Amino acid sequence: MIGAFQGDEGQFTLQHISDLSQRFILQAYRNSIQVSLVTAVVGGLFGFLLAYAVTIGGLPIFVRAMVITFAGVASNFAGVPLAFAFISTLGRTGVLTGLLKSAGVNLYSQGFSLYTFAGLSLTYLYFQFPLMILIMAPALDGLKREWREASENLGATGLQYWRHIAMPILLPSILGTMVLLFGNAFGAYATAYALTGGTLDLVTILIGAQIRGNVLYDPGLGFALAIGMVVIMAFSIGMYSWLQRRSERWLR
Amino acid sequence: MRRRRFWPWFWLALGAIYFFVPLLATGEFSLRAQRDAFSLLAYQRVLQDNQFISSFLFSLRMGILTILFGVLLIVPTTYWVHLRLPRLRPLVELLTLLPFVIPVIVLVFGLIRTYSSPPFRMTTTPATTDILLIGGYMVISLPYLYRSVDVGLRAMDVRSLTEAAQSLGAGWGTILFRVIMPNLRTAVLTGALLTLAIVIGELTLAQYLARPAFGPYMALLGQNRAYEPAALAIMSFGMTWAAMGLIYFLTRGQQAQIGGGH
Numbered sequence: 148m149i150g151a152f153q154g155d156e157g158q159f160t161l162q163h164i165s166d167l168s169q170r171f172i173l174q175a176y177r178n179s180i181q182v183s184l185v186t187a188v189v190g191g192l193f194g195f196l197l198a199y200a201v202t203i204g205g206l207p208i209f210v211r212a213m214v215i216t217f218a219g220v221a222s223n224f225a226g227v228p229l230a231f232a233f234i235s236t237l238g239r240t241g242v243l244t245g246l247l248k249s250a251g252v253n254l255y256s257q258g259f260s261l262y263t264f265a266g267l268s269l270t271y272l273y274f275q276f277p278l279m280i281l282i283m284a285p286a287l288d289g290l291k292r293e294w295r296e297a298s299e300n301l302g303a304t305g306l307q308y309w310r311h312i313a314m315p316i317l318l319p320s321i322l323g324t325m326v327l328l329f330g331n332a333f334g335a336y337a338t339a340y341a342l343t344g345g346t347l348d349l350v351t352i353l354i355g356a357q358i359r360g361n362v363l364y365d366p367g368l369g370f371a372l373a374i375g376m377v378v379i380m381a382f383s384i385g386m387y388s389w390l391q392r393r394s395e396r397w398l399r
Numbered sequence: 400m401r402r403r404r405f406w407p408w409f410w411l412a413l414g415a416i417y418f419f420v421p422l423l424a425t426g427e428f429s430l431r432a433q434r435d436a437f438s439l440l441a442y443q444r445v446l447q448d449n450q451f452i453s454s455f456l457f458s459l460r461m462g463i464l465t466i467l468f469g470v471l472l473i474v475p476t477t478y479w480v481h482l483r484l485p486r487l488r489p490l491v492e493l494l495t496l497l498p499f500v501i502p503v504i505v506l507v508f509g510l511i512r513t514y515s516s517p518p519f520r521m522t523t524t525p526a527t528t529d530i531l532l533i534g535g536y537m538v539i540s541l542p543y544l545y546r547s548v549d550v551g552l553r554a555m556d557v558r559s560l561t562e563a564a565q566s567l568g569a570g571w572g573t574i575l576f577r578v579i580m581p582n583l584r585t586a587v588l589t590g591a592l593l594t595l596a597i598v599i600g601e602l603t604l605a606q607y608l609a610r611p612a613f614g615p616y617m618a619l620l621g622q623n624r625a626y627e628p629a630a631l632a633i634m635s636f637g638m639t640w641a642a643m644g645l646i647y648f649l650t651r652g653q654q655a656q657i658g659g660g661h
Contacts, residue, residue: 193413197411204406204410210411220639223643226602227600227621243420333502337602341621358507380499
């Protein structure tokens with residue numbers, strides 16, 4: 148912590164913090180936040196829909212057990228092996244890339260690349276949406292059947308039920324979990340490193356470069372980068388626990 | 400109450416495709432090491448690689464030590480908080496959430512900056528670096544281990560058990576190791592399995608502390624080889640699956656475990 152405000156001789160300085168406004172660093176923060184936001188929102192929505200499908204969507208009970216188990220595995224299947232899996236699927240010589248090519252769709256000539264923003268987001272989603280399922284399924288179970296029946300007795304349509312009863316109750320936990328997903332992606336390093344080899348500027352990758360000292364080594368800057376991350380993470384965890392408290396009022 | 404079943408099945412199908420396509424593709428890819436024929440060559444090469452075995456064993460050793468020290472630290476602490484300091488529980492819970500707030504890369508940066516200069520100088524020899532590594536792993540696995548133990552302790556009547564043991568003349572050591580621990584077997588095992596899975600797959604800490612662990616080995620392999628990484632991914636998926644299956648079996652599905660080192 149203190150390191151972020153210390154100069155080379157240990158004097159107090161705000162230099163490192165102001166260094167954060169350099170172009171490539173801002174870009175790295177922007178990339179990190181963008182990837183995290185996109186995967187949190189998309190993964191959150193998709194995970195929510197799947198959680199809905201297996202809880203109150205009327206699918207057979209064994210499907211639910213299966214999905215929950217798969218989600219448990221997928222949310223833990225991350226880091227280097229996950230990157231490998233996506234490289235052999237959608238990388239330049241990947242299986243799916245090859246299949247699509249023989250079907251007449253050349254992904255890479257159309258501007259897609261696994262090693263950029265889109266590919267990274269697609270990869271992150273693999274551990275993002277299962278996490279959403281794991282957290283949302285119990286929340287959806289908490290929706291009491293009586294509420295729906297009561298609203299139907301009062302003449303509400305399905306849409307009205309969702310709009311005025313279910314959504315207001317679920318919203319805090321949906322948003323809260325999305326915040327958690329955001330943090331989850333924001334702190335991710337191993338997947339990004341193994342996937343892009345450190346070529347895409349993310350905050351975590353930049354800190355890594357500062358430690359290894361291969362680009363403009365400056366430990367103070369590393370500290371400042373780290374502080375920036377911790378501030379963002381602390382903010383999101385704060386949001387999460389606040390939303391969590393709100394959702395606990397109804398979901399018991 | 401019958402509703403249309405189309406959309407739930409649709410989302411499920413989409414999820415299944417997204418989940419299985421990369422796995423199938425990776426599986427196929429890993430069998431392609433030999434030209435024009437499917438073979439297990441890539442797996443063979445991986446398993447015969449000396450570095451594979453040595454780095455895996457290294458990570459396994461680190462994982463076991465992490466679990467050992469983690470359990471020794473967390474079980475008595477959580478027990479004491481449950482028994483005597485229930486008011487501190489929110490604080491302890493907040494502390495165990497900290498590893499989620501502080502990304503691993505920040506943690507390792509701090510570790511290196513703090514312990515590489517006097518008065519500590521711990522990054523100079525492998526043995527002392529390993530201590531740092533285990534310390535870091537303990538921090539990463541803290542939330543998982545704590546949560547399992549906490550759930551386990553909640554499921555039993557800590558106070559009555561303690562008082563019963565005390566009135567039979569047991570000391571603290573006896574209470575902890577012969578009364579509390581046996582009751583926590585499942586909880587500790589669950590946490591331990593998760594910890595092991597995390598430690599073995601972990602890249603960041605080991606890479607920057609420059610220790611020959613499994614994560615850096617995998618990353619290196621990924622940069623230099625084509626088919627072996629796919630085989631490794633499939634094997635590691637199998638291991639994750641086994642660990643989750645064991646946890647599921649141990650807790651009979653009561654506890655959905657969340658986490659991992661991304």
